[in-house]
Amino acid sequence: FSDLPESRPNHFLSNVLEAQVVSLSLSKMWASSEGGAPEVTLETSMGSFTVEMYYKHAPRTCRNFIELSRRGYYDNVKFHRIIKDFIVQGGDPTGTGRGGESIYGLKFEDEINPKLKHTGAGILSMANAGPNTNGSQFFITLAPAQSLDGKHTIFGRVCRGMEIIKRLGSLQTDNTDRPIHDVKILRTVVKD
Numbered sequence: 001f002s003d004l005p006e007s008r009p010n011h012f013l014s015n016v017l018e019a020q021v022v023s024l025s026l027s028k029m030w031a032s033s034e035g036g037a038p039e040v041t042l043e044t045s046m047g048s049f050t051v052e053m054y055y056k057h058a059p060r061t062c063r064n065f066i067e068l069s070r071r072g073y074y075d076n077v078k079f080h081r082i083i084k085d086f087i088v089q090g091g092d093p094t095g096t097g098r099g100g101e102s103i104y105g106l107k108f109e110d111e112i113n114p115k116l117k118h119t120g121a122g123i124l125s126m127a128n129a130g131p132n133t134n135g136s137q138f139f140i141t142l143a144p145a146q147s148l149d150g151k152h153t154i155f156g157r158v159c160r161g162m163e164i165i166k167r168l169g170s171l172q173t174d175n176t177d178r179p180i181h182d183v184k185i186l187r188t189v190v191k192d
Contacts, residue, residue: 041191049162074090074091074185077092077093077095110152118145118154121166123141
């Protein structure tokens, strides 16, 4: 190390400190005012529920969901797919199950974390059409769904209002899993 210029250690330390400040700023930006995980409340035509974001495990996915929520992207969007004892799916402004875009452009990469599993009801994950095809659509599990592990980015969980999810999951659907009666996200509220 003797051949390094004297200023190099200081320059290196400066870069490390700068990276730490940026990292701290980003984590504060995505934490709630109480210092906990960010939360988004979805006010639906059947009642409200709140999801806690797993920002530490899926930062790009959480940022996408939070930003779309802030922009009102999910306002008046239907839950277009409900499979009893499996999932409730929404987030497609076209209501077809084929639409929706992310804040990063059309699609973005998965953030699969092997520590996170679809172990029960209330897990919030990205719906996709295969690897790295995340847009705006999401689903919430109604029961354990291990078949989804490693295929869908888990980025949160329902922390309040699980009874609303259970009611959504019991709605009558047609033979294509669409609810007979529309259920919409009226608006979303991000807790900063």
